[in-house]
Amino acid sequence: TKTHITVDREFTVGPVPRRLFGSFVEHMGRCVYTGIYEPAHPNADENGYRTDVLDLTREMGVSIVRYPGGNFVSGYHWEDGIGPVDQRPRRIDGAWHTIETNAFGLHEFAAWAKLANVEIMEAINLGTAGIKEARAIVEYANHPGGTAWSDKRRANGSKDPFGIKVWNLGNELDGPWQIGHKTADEYGRLAQEAGKAMKLVDPSIELVAVGSSNSHMSTFGEWEYQVLSHAYDEVDYISLHAYYQEHDGDALSFLASANDMDYFIESVISTVDAVKAKRQTSKSVNLSFDEWNVWYQQKGDAEDQLHMVEKAPWREHPRLIEDTYNVTDAIVVGTYLNSLLRHGDRVTIANQAQLVNVIAPIRSEENGPAWRQTTYWPFARVAELAKGQILRTVTSGDKFESKQYGDADVVDVSATHDADAGRVAVFLANRGLEESADVTMTLRGFQAGRVTRAEVLTVPEGGNRFTANTEDAQDAVGLVKLEDAAVEDGQLRVSLPPLSWAVIEID
Numbered sequence: 001t002k003t004h005i006t007v008d009r010e011f012t013v014g015p016v017p018r019r020l021f022g023s024f025v026e027h028m029g030r031c032v033y034t035g036i037y038e039p040a041h042p043n044a045d046e047n048g049y050r051t052d053v054l055d056l057t058r059e060m061g062v063s064i065v066r067y068p069g070g071n072f073v074s075g076y077h078w079e080d081g082i083g084p085v086d087q088r089p090r091r092i093d094g095a096w097h098t099i100e101t102n103a104f105g106l107h108e109f110a111a112w113a114k115l116a117n118v119e120i121m122e123a124i125n126l127g128t129a130g131i132k133e134a135r136a137i138v139e140y141a142n143h144p145g146g147t148a149w150s151d152k153r154r155a156n157g158s159k160d161p162f163g164i165k166v167w168n169l170g171n172e173l174d175g176p177w178q179i180g181h182k183t184a185d186e187y188g189r190l191a192q193e194a195g196k197a198m199k200l201v202d203p204s205i206e207l208v209a210v211g212s213s214n215s216h217m218s219t220f221g222e223w224e225y226q227v228l229s230h231a232y233d234e235v236d237y238i239s240l241h242a243y244y245q246e247h248d249g250d251a252l253s254f255l256a257s258a259n260d261m262d263y264f265i266e267s268v269i270s271t272v273d274a275v276k277a278k279r280q281t282s283k284s285v286n287l288s289f290d291e292w293n294v295w296y297q298q299k300g301d302a303e304d305q306l307h308m309v310e311k312a313p314w315r316e317h318p319r320l321i322e323d324t325y326n327v328t329d330a331i332v333v334g335t336y337l338n339s340l341l342r343h344g345d346r347v348t349i350a351n352q353a354q355l356v357n358v359i360a361p362i363r364s365e366e367n368g369p370a371w372r373q374t375t376y377w378p379f380a381r382v383a384e385l386a387k388g389q390i391l392r393t394v395t396s397g398d399k400f401e402s403k404q405y406g407d408a409d410v411v412d413v414s415a416t417h418d419a420d421a422g423r424v425a426v427f428l429a430n431r432g433l434e435e436s437a438d439v440t441m442t443l444r445g446f447q448a449g450r451v452t453r454a455e456v457l458t459v460p461e462g463g464n465r466f467t468a469n470t471e472d473a474q475d476a477v478g479l480v481k482l483e484d485a486a487v488e489d490g491q492l493r494v495s496l497p498p499l500s501w502a503v504i505e506i507d
């Protein structure tokens with residue numbers, strides 16, 4: 001297939017938001033326990049953090065981590081996770097049918113975040129708790145001292161405030177599955193009042209209102225409009241969540257699923273801005289895509305199906321939704337990152353869900369190794385190399401048809417320009433299953449000289465599009481050198497193998 005892309009140094013979307021490279025740690029399955037935290041593991045440090053997982057998190061370039069849920073947060077009381085560990089209550093977590101020991105809580109997460117070099121994004125419970133708990137946690141986390149809650153934090157070992165800037169006002173409260181599910185009116189008023197009270201404690205915080213759990217919710221659109229009609233003045237972002245998977249061997253629809261992400265983002269921008277116009281305000285509300293990923297929610301094996309979870313006995317940190325990702329999944333994750341970057345003027349926070357074990361780029365075994373899934377690589381490279389300004393990309397060329405998401409360009413792209421380093425980074429996905437893609441890219445206004453890095457993730461020799469990294473074959477799929485990418489007369493030329501994700505850096 002053939003694709004031509006044009007970028008122009010002057011035609012930019014906006015600066016690359018660092019918070020676009022976020023992740024998510026939920027008290028779910030083995031994300032916390034035996035994921036980031038396993039005191040008995042040979043690689044654990046003195047605080048019980050797994051250093052192998054910490055190393056991979058840092059290497060991946062994660063910038064911000066949402067915590068502690070997810071559906072979990074709607075039944076969670078944050079005070080259960082502070083104070084002497086042996087006095088913390090064991091609780092039932094209804095969302096995931098799990099026993100929560102509370103051995104890990106806010107202090108443990110804050111100390112881990114420091115080591116991982118990530119910002120904290122803290123979600124509060126607006127399912128079963130309310131304004132009182134919301135104010136208290138902001139005072140506990142951010143007030144320097146001299147008040148009951150801030151002195152409690154100091155007594156619990158953290159003299160310095162945690163300084164948490166970004167807060168989620170609850171989780172997926174539009175979803176009937178959520179503990180404390182609400183109508184848009186009920187939620188909009190609560191978000192407004194909780195947000196107001198939190199900002200009275202610390203005016204410097206940024207608040208994320210709950211948006212739709214996916215673009216197919218029957219309340220999508222109306223939910224955002226109603227919620228923001230109440231809470232527009234108090235909030236700074238509205239959230240979006242989306243998970244995709246391949247259904248019944250329909251690879252083309254799966255490969256085109258970033259079309260839905262584009263549609264979802266653009267629809268939410270329109271709705272947010274409609275509220276802005278109605279209120280005749282100059283204040284803008286941005287988008288926080290704080291859960292996104294591939295998630296095989298529908299698949300054959302019973303144990304992993306969430307409806308089976310409820311029938312299982314009550315357990316601590318059971319194995320939940322530990323999807324193993326293959327080559328195709330990695331290419332698709334690359335297209336989601338492209339979609340987020342292309343909308344980086346309005347989507348200024350995004351969190352891949354989740355960080356380790358639970359639909360995650362990193363896997364770890366109890367008392368065993370930690371390794372990178374295929375989907376780790378596009379995330380790590382984009383987080384490393386997308387710097388400076390996002391460039392507008394204009395694509396012409398071959399398209400393919402998909403049953404679920406309509407037509408899509410065979411080659412999906414995003415690009416950034418780091419003026420300080422004098423570098424352009426291009427992220428390309430060839431969604432052609434069988435054919436390689438010949439790509440040319442005109443770099444207008446650049447004195448583009450040479451390709452300094454060209455890497456590709458594709459089907460490995462002897463493998464197929466379902467090849468994955470497993471405990472026994474941890475490096476089956478990874479990035480390899482992409483040959484023959486070259487710049488001539490201001491034009492990049494490259495040939496991408498079938499079903500591949502590539503990064504090219506030009507100086």
Ligand code: AHR
Nearest residue numbers: 026070071072171172353
């Ligand atoms: O990430 C897994 C779950 O997906 C989260 O707990 C919830 O918010 C979403 O439905």
